[in-house]
Amino acid sequence: MIRNLLLVSLAIIMALGVAAAQGKECKGVSFPDQLQVDGRALALNGLGLRQATMLKVNVYVAALYVTKTSADANLLLGSSSPKQLVLQFLRNVSAAELNKAWDEGFDKRLAPFRDYLETLKGWMADMKTGQRLTFLHRPGMGLEVDVNGAAKGTIKGDDFAKAFFSIWLGANTPNPGLKSGLLGGACG
Numbered sequence: 001m002i003r004n005l006l007l008v009s010l011a012i013i014m015a016l017g018v019a020a021a022q023g024k025e026c027k028g029v030s031f032p033d034q035l036q037v038d039g040r041a042l043a044l045n046g047l048g049l050r051q052a053t054m055l056k057v058n059v060y061v062a063a064l065y066v067t068k069t070s071a072d073a074n075l076l077l078g079s080s081s082p083k084q085l086v087l088q089f090l091r092n093v094s095a096a097e098l099n100k101a102w103d104e105g106f107d108k109r110l111a112p113f114r115d116y117l118e119t120l121k122g123w124m125a126d127m128k129t130g131q132r133l134t135f136l137h138r139p140g141m142g143l144e145v146d147v148n149g150a151a152k153g154t155i156k157g158d159d160f161a162k163a164f165f166s167i168w169l170g171a172n173t174p175n176p177g178l179k180s181g182l183l184g185g186a187c188g
Helices: 002-022 073-078 095-105 108-122 158-169 176-182
Strands: 024-026 029-031 034-037 040-052 057-066 083-089 132-138 142-147 150-155
Touching (some): 024 040, 029 040, 029 057, 029 083, 034 057, 040 083, 057 158, 057 176, 073 158, 083 158, 095 108, 108 158, 132 158, 158 176
Antiparallel strands (some): 024 029, 034 040, 040 057, 083 132, 132 142
């Protein structure tokens, strides 16, 4: 009896350990609970689902990693610590569609960043289902851009990086649920 109780307890502990190691999932896409950047742990703050058009077509799942999790978008945007945004595509999206979305995301308020935006748009490629765009803000260095595992470069300037992250965390996000999910709410 005691042996059976020990085996059941061990099985439960192992199952919980496996669940914790898997991280979080949204729409069949899993992200780890933590990433390492320059020897620092970045924790998963939340997952958000980007939907497009009136038909609410699922486009990508976004994951936000930060040094200290928070549900306060202003605190995260104002932080001088590294943060990473990962977009995993749920459908094929052309480079032209991505560039149109960047233009819409950087509205007139962000006009001073037009040259930076053109650099970013020049790095875009057609994204297939399952592929990822990764954006890492290293304060003092700028925004590093990775397109499906290929490092494209760094856009200098913390002001640009803050403006960039405000697309998802600012007042005019593409979907209210996307922002809510990145801030720790439900995804999708």
